Amino acid sequence: MTDVSRAAHASVSRRQWLLDPSPGSRRQAAWGNAYRRWLQFRANTLAMIGLVTVVLLIAAAIFAPLLATHDPSAIALENRLAPPSAAHWLGTDDLGRDLYSRILYGAQVTLGMVVAVVVLVAPVGLVIGVVAGYVGGWLDTLLMRVTDVFMAFPKLVLALAFVAALQPGVTSAVIAIALTAWPPLARLARAETLTIRESDFINAVRVTGASKGRIIMRHVMPLCVPSIIVRIALDISGIILTAAGLGFLGMGAQPPMPEWGTMIATTSGFILSQWWVPTIPGVAILLASLAFNLLGDGLRDVLDPRQE
Template sequence: MSAASWRDWLLTDTPASRAQAAWGQRYRLWRSFRAHPLALGGLVVVMLLIATSLAAPWLATHDPAAQNLAQRLQPPSAQHWLGTDELGRDIYSRLLHGGRVTLGMVVAVVTLVAPVGLAIGCVAGYAGGLLDRVLMRLTDVFLAFPRLILALAFVAAIRPGITSAIFAIALTAWPPYARLARAEALTVRGTDFIAAARLTGASHARIVLRHIAPLCLPSVVVRVTLDMSSIILTAASLGFLGMGAQPPSPEWGAMIATARRFILDQWWVPMVPGIAIFVASLAFNLLGDGLRDVLDPKQR
């Protein structure tokens, strides 16, 4: 089948099956997303960051933990593309491996908080009454504390490390998703199709899972994408303060922490991981803006 035939098949107004209708809707969303060049650029940068992080063992030119004091604080050169740090370690190699740590923490946090926030918000919005009040007051308690301060307190209560940092960020990141999902659930719980589902004998769990959660999911996905930049900054902040990844782990925040005293003389040592954090945060923000325009019907 030619490309034109595929396009006609996807864009038909009379799909012959549910699968054709679903793929047609996905194709229309992709066409709308493709019309936003900044969002498309953000998607490309995010995919490049993920690809280079996954391929770090093959793309790195040096061992990220190998020290060479004779080559310490060397400027960018043909041997060391982004220079060396205070222990003579290759910054380019550490940057690639650090992306695995930082982006891996982001993925782990999102995997934890998005389902939890979506579930709490959908249940609270659909159930209402006492359960709604209890869940939302619990959410307000977590929202009352600044994210970084609460994460620092949680990590300090356990022990510094990547695992503790992931759970600390997850502990502070789920309330906005719960609030958003609850707001979406409140708008649909009184609709006719929910009443029809009840009349057919559908259980409350089935209504939440099959009818309410799918309608709340697009808004949560957009919020997750927009929130990834703040998760990156929180993870880097914990590493910078010594509560996240521990040396010699090449995490971007920890790299800035150990190199901050060289910012005036050997500027490339702290600036390179700082630029990586900035680029990753900006790319996720641009991607989130594009997804918001595509998935939110109020923005169309």
Template sequence: MSGTTLKTESIAAARSTKTVNPFWYKIRRNPLTLLGLFLLLLILLLSIFAPLISPYEPTKINIPERFAPPSADHWFGTDEVGRDIFTRILYGARLSLGVGVAVVVGAGVIGTIIGAVSGYFGGRIDQLIMRLMDIILAFPALVLAMAIAATLGPNLQNAMLAIAIIKIPVYVRLARAETLALREKLFVKAAVTFGIPSWFIIVRHIIPNALSPVIIQVTLDIGDAILLVATLGFLGLGAQPPTPEWGAMISIGWKYLLDYWWYPTFPGLALFLASCGFNLIGDGIRDILDPKANRS
């Protein structure tokens, strides 16, 4: 009898834990999501405490120590002008992660608002917005980003704008699809019947209920945005030297790959780990917020 009671209590405790915090409960059941979370927290903490971790300046030139191999003094070696690569990677993480998150969140907010307006009003407004989005999507994303960045001028701000422009149509389509379904719901029709303004219906009822797919897409797109920022930096269309940006570091370092392997290898590894971390977290959040996954 006591064994049965203990078993019942443990099951009830497990169920109550799952009920209290289902989001964290599902994350703990996914080891890949935990791995992605660990990678991002590690990179984030290293970048925040970079001045305490490394005694070197990211842009200070030290010619006598140029191309020093990895050692106790320089964990990842030095570059062509003697700058510590480990230090530059730490400071570059601030830029890459910050830019990736800012660009995708900004594109997500703008795209969600435009998509909700398009889907709610329909008609000519919807046709105009969606044809414009189709024009943007007709071009390969990287090619269009390169064209916009090159036209506006090679710097980090223009690279961010270019990436945001190519990301917005994805969120417009997601928000529009959700809005088309939500505007047929009874609570939306009731709000219209009571004469509530359209802008209030969109802000209060449409957008909050259309956020789930947008949040999933945001988490999946951050890793891609980081890669795009690095790609534009690699091509000379993003952050300019001596800014410690991973793509710009790889752009210069690959020329010395055969003789000084550490120069492009460690920035490339940091870029790979950051992108993997965001992708793993995005997959986990998709599994959590997906209604089909919840039912299983």
């Protein structure tokens, strides 16, 4: 048997093992379930386009120092407002800085803000929602009224208020966006918990004498995680737009940092004459937001059991 035939045979064996309708272990069942979800996700063309685009954006951000052709902060006034060319693939801005390099480094800033916000809001929203939904009573009322207060204001307006109370900058923008992004997650986690807490298996665990904390941590939270993942994936586009909006209004990343919203703000006056200068960062924002929306839709179809 040749190496190629051995590899093909091993691949077929792995596939049969993963798709076995009667798994012999919890490990096999878990891997089989994950593989079936991947096959379902892969069949969604738009979701795969979103996934590939997101992976490319992340790779561009990580390898920006290797992919960039110029120093993103290097000023060359003799090349200011140059159109796209072999020397400057996406042209230059009003200070002669290479737009292609600034877009790559801007991906680091934007995606870094997204990661920071997600790391902050996902645990907070999940814990608040699950605790409120499972414990109920006055604690549920208190937590949900606080959530309602944050949800009563438009996200960008509330973020602007928080940044104004602090000081303009990336850190302040991340904190402000995080403070506006957790309420929908808390609401979703609470709704999921309300449907879970009276389930037969939760009652069985409760009868065994398990504490509320153990039930919440070991049994309720894991069941809420898929919905939270889907909601976060769909909300990332909003986070990107809010971060860009804060940068555009001068309350987020500050020049000369190559953040996409800030790049548009500092070059918006050239939209009619040198259109590529403000348009290219806008296209980057559009592609990133669209990619995460497509990815979120695909994850919803796979992870949400209510979706057919």
